[in-house]
Amino acid sequence: MKELVVISGKGGTGKTSILAAFASLAKNKVLCDADVDAADLHLITDPSIKERHDFDSGHTAIINQDKCTQCGRCRELCRWNAISEDFVVDPIACEGCGVCYYFCPEEAIDFPLNTCGEWFISDTRFGPMAHASLGIAEENSGKLVTLIRQEGRKLAEEKGLDLLITDGPPGIGCPVIASLGGATSVLIVSEPTVSGRHDMERVSELAAFFKVPAMVCVNKFDLNVEETQRIEDFARQRDIQLMGRVPFDPVFTKAMVQGKTIFEYDDQSEGARAVKKIWGDLIQKLGV
């Protein structure tokens, strides 16, 4: 099985819109939304949920005021300043390290497991989809990314499908690292702005650090052709496969407003034609 992970470094480059367009073109695939922190792909694919599961991960300390003698040992040990002067734990500041729980001489601290999100197996008009949503202000997004990719893979195996297309998160931190391991290739959707190029350079270094082969395409390329060329020059120097350009086309926003992919909205649009060509090259490169 092959897995294509679509990332961008910078947010808002059009990663999810382009991935949704691929969903219209790809056959025999499972879709996976691993941008668990701000998942948007379901707004286009309109999944009907078949399975719903809690995502339990990490613990939070809670002080039992009846048993607490206010000895101060927990406050002395906590490196997150998560325990107030009157011995109440701030659940947002609590890292879940359990040090206070372990050392409390009165055994006055509970340390329950958190439910910090949900994950789903769904049917969509494009085929099966694995997706997840992390609770607001929750931690452990990397673990949820790893889990949802595993579930996507299982789903593909069960259904005998040979391709997993995964929407990755922005940035270069924990959830992005979790979205890279074991991927066949990553496609970096960049945009021709100084920020887009800067962020694409950093995320491509991350892919190289984890030895995942990278490809790049430039969305909205005609907004700044010079920056587009700089991105492409950088890619050539680093042996990153160039997958072409997509013009700035309002059809992406119009299609999104209607909950459609650009192919469903207007398959003759400039944007659709450019994405179609990229997809044709991609499946050759991936060998599916």
Add this chain to the structure above:
Amino acid sequence: MIISIASGKGGTGKTTVATNLAVSLDDQVQLLDCDVEEPNAHLFIQPVIEKTETVTTPVPEVDMEKCTLCKKCNEICQFKAIVVIGETVLPFHELCHSCGGCMEVCPAGAITEVGRELGVIEIGHRNGLEFINGKLRIGEAMSPPLIRKVREKTRPGVLTIIDAPPGTSCPVIASMKDTDFVLLVTEPTPFGLHDLKLAIGAVNILGIPHGLIINRSDLGDDRVREYAKSQGVPVLMEIPFDRKIAESYSKGEMLVESMPEWKGKFRALYHQIEDIVSHRKRGEA
């Protein structure tokens, strides 16, 4: 006062707002770029960097001469960052959250701490504006501790503007927590709206007053405005889509420089925020 600028969805214009607001005011301002995974503010501010500090986080090192293989470190660690296998103890530095539990629990005093590099903080200025930037090391997973270090540079008595990362999880919370006002930047599209709802949820958990900027306000639909109204979130500014704005942004130009009429709008924005914050403080007092 500390104003953080956040969005939920990426690419909605946080950095545009943070940088243009920072250079539009006469007050003493410091700009902290807390989007340490992909910091961009420096591309627009082009500060003179005077100092670069390496930031590390403590991780365990085991002296096997002293270790008795009691496994207490292995037991206390919630992150599987220190594991006893046979006759050796393996610390996995990249998994370590730096809680210090293993060192505290070790009865043999065999554990000491060394530093794992999280990234760097760059400190500089542009004219009167103080500029501070965190940059996560490529391959480092944990951004919140670096964000907290950047925020330690906050100076009381000046206006601090924080450019936060996208999303709603721990890096965003680390950037918004204990700020006086959150300025949310969104776009009027289904993705923008969906992620705005999450961002408002996060701001409400923290209990911080907030307002909205709608960028590319003439693309998309009206659902963002309707939602803001239903939640009582004031829309403080709208920035229309203009190919000229998009092109000048793409080159790294500041909006208030390529289109100076925006300077007054950013000043007015700041006065609105000041009013909301002082009103809220009076309400609390």
